[in-house]
Amino acid sequence: MDITLRDAQQRVDEWIKTIGVRYFSELTNLGILVEETGELARIMVRKYGDQSFKESDKNKELADEMADVLWVLLCLANQTGVDLTDALSKNFEKKTQRDATRHKDNEKL
Secondary structure, eight states, rough: OOOOOOOOOOOOHHHHTTSSSOOOOHHHHHHHHHHHHHHHHHHHHTTSSSOOOOEEEETHHHHHHHHHHHHHHHHHHHHHOOOOHHHHHHHHHHHHHHHTTTTOTTTTT
């Protein structure tokens, strides 16, 4: 099943209002976003970096950690009135204009 960003925002909002009771405060969700991002980083540095897995990390799934980050970001977007579909579209435009030749001209790449 394909889900658009707009669909995802709507589905998270519906879930929060029916199963989750209510949104946590924006500041709490920001803290949760940082926490979830840290969990994602932990798996990434063990899978792709130099650290070895601890026993407590072995059942963690990279995709699930990424989905946790996305979930909280969707919550924050809903709470602050951000349409992520529109925001991402504008971000593509900004990056395309700003970086039209920047990366092509970068000798490091």
